[in-house]
Amino acid sequence: MTKTDFLVIGSGPAGQHAAIQAAKLGKQSILVERNKRIGGVTVHTGTIPSKTLREAILYLTGWRQRGFYGRDYRVKRSITIDDLAQRLGLTIRHEIEVIEDQLHRNGIKVVHGTARFVGPNTMEVEDGDHSETIQADRILLATGTQPRRPDDIPFDDETIIDSDSLLRMNRIPHSAIVFGAGVIGMEYASMFNALDVEITLVNEHEEVLPFIDREIMGEFIHHLRDRGMRFHLGDKLDSVRRGDDGQVIATFASGRSLSADVFLFAAGRIGCTSALHLDKAGLAANARHQLEVNKDFQTAVPHIYAAGDLIGFPSLASTSIEQGRLAARHAFDKPHNAPPDHFPYGIYSVPEISMIGKTEQELVKEGIGFEIGTARLRETARGQIVGLREGLLKLIIGLEDHKILGVHIVGEGATELIHIGQAVMILGGTLEYFVDNAFNYPTLAETYKIAALDAWNRIG
Numbered sequence: 001m002t003k004t005d006f007l008v009i010g011s012g013p014a015g016q017h018a019a020i021q022a023a024k025l026g027k028q029s030i031l032v033e034r035n036k037r038i039g040g041v042t043v044h045t046g047t048i049p050s051k052t053l054r055e056a057i058l059y060l061t062g063w064r065q066r067g068f069y070g071r072d073y074r075v076k077r078s079i080t081i082d083d084l085a086q087r088l089g090l091t092i093r094h095e096i097e098v099i100e101d102q103l104h105r106n107g108i109k110v111v112h113g114t115a116r117f118v119g120p121n122t123m124e125v126e127d128g129d130h131s132e133t134i135q136a137d138r139i140l141l142a143t144g145t146q147p148r149r150p151d152d153i154p155f156d157d158e159t160i161i162d163s164d165s166l167l168r169m170n171r172i173p174h175s176a177i178v179f180g181a182g183v184i185g186m187e188y189a190s191m192f193n194a195l196d197v198e199i200t201l202v203n204e205h206e207e208v209l210p211f212i213d214r215e216i217m218g219e220f221i222h223h224l225r226d227r228g229m230r231f232h233l234g235d236k237l238d239s240v241r242r243g244d245d246g247q248v249i250a251t252f253a254s255g256r257s258l259s260a261d262v263f264l265f266a267a268g269r270i271g272c273t274s275a276l277h278l279d280k281a282g283l284a285a286n287a288r289h290q291l292e293v294n295k296d297f298q299t300a301v302p303h304i305y306a307a308g309d310l311i312g313f314p315s316l317a318s319t320s321i322e323q324g325r326l327a328a329r330h331a332f333d334k335p336h337n338a339p340p341d342h343f344p345y346g347i348y349s350v351p352e353i354s355m356i357g358k359t360e361q362e363l364v365k366e367g368i369g370f371e372i373g374t375a376r377l378r379e380t381a382r383g384q385i386v387g388l389r390e391g392l393l394k395l396i397i398g399l400e401d402h403k404i405l406g407v408h409i410v411g412e413g414a415t416e417l418i419h420i421g422q423a424v425m426i427l428g429g430t431l432e433y434f435v436d437n438a439f440n441y442p443t444l445a446e447t448y449k450i451a452a453l454d455a456w457n458r459i460g
Helices: 013-024 040-044 047-060 063-069 081-105 183-194 214-226 317-331 360-366 381-386 414-426 431-436 446-459
Strands: 002-009 029-033 109-112 114-119 122-127 130-141 145-147 175-179 198-203 230-233 237-242 248-252 257-260 262-265 269-271 304-306 345-347 353-357 370-376 392-398 404-410
Touching: 002 013, 013 029, 013 040, 013 081, 013 130, 013 317, 029 130, 040 047, 040 081, 047 063, 047 081, 047 183, 109 122, 130 317, 175 183, 175 248, 175 257, 183 198, 183 214, 183 345, 198 257, 214 230, 214 353, 214 360, 214 392, 214 404, 248 262, 304 317, 345 414, 353 414, 360 370, 360 404, 370 446, 392 431, 392 446, 404 414, 414 446, 431 446
Parallel strands: 002 029, 002 130, 029 109, 130 304, 175 198, 175 262, 198 230
Antiparallel strands: 114 122, 122 130, 145 269, 237 248, 248 257, 345 353, 353 404, 370 392, 392 404
């Protein structure tokens, strides 16, 4: 039996940074990964592949230059799956090398295999014919999530697919139905729309991404409709089948049917807990196969922690990193700051969406006085230089103290631009910061000053 101070199950962002943090505290850490290569969902089927795919699509289609040269402009006329896969493979290999180097430099032992509890402090790791029993003082579960696959959806991973099997497609379809208007569905729908795939986005609810500010969401959907994307909202899915001609046919409660080359089911994810034998440790997962934790990321069994997508919202790589780090510090009685009340949320759609703080709808509901200021990215000289056609930045300002209550952006570079607003907001800055300070010219960051002056004029 192997003994260690800290046993981490899962090598995604939460697991990596928890193990590294524990090592920096002088504790012996063992990291278990069930796959042959480390990195977890983030590296192999989630964040890194989807964002790399997005970048490859935007480059090869000439998307960023169409504002100058028209909608028919292309860098490469005939784009194949191989074109996309080449860049994807290079990026994933590099990311794995970086992670492996970080773990090696911090003296973290990596064990490959499937882990399961045999007791509250003991786990068995099996890899083929080999097994190893590991006993640990503290355990962190960071096994992530996987796509939800309902039994009534006849997945064949060729024409009826989920977000994992999408990455293994052997061709770019002419048309696709994307079921699920959450973050994953919206990202892939807009990416393939940029590839000129005919997309119909289907959602059983009327609202799309309801946690996003309504004005920003309206701007985003307007751009998608303008590019030819179709929406079918508020209609319950009845069945999905593959027709004799190879087309996928989806029928709905309303009696309507849709057909396309590919049907992407992107409606929810569930925690990877089925193999853990949680009951042997005195734990139980919820209906979504996820674990409940307290503010210090402890499960119902105090020495067992959980972090990352396994504990649910917000399910972001950025927040998972912090959760893993904070869990490790708490596990070994080291002081740590509480997670911030506000964090940036990034959606890598085309165009990007990013936000931090309150939405206009939330503030109205809470009865908090506010004013807004907006600026379009094309208003800036930089926007004109790079040929932007869309994009909006929205500042929400408190009426009493002029504090920044929310920043909401849709458009090119939104996930980078948001950090300016984040810094000012978290440090307690006010509208006057943006009004009184100079920004590099020409930059998209100037939209902060334009939006601030817009709000200033309204308040004044």
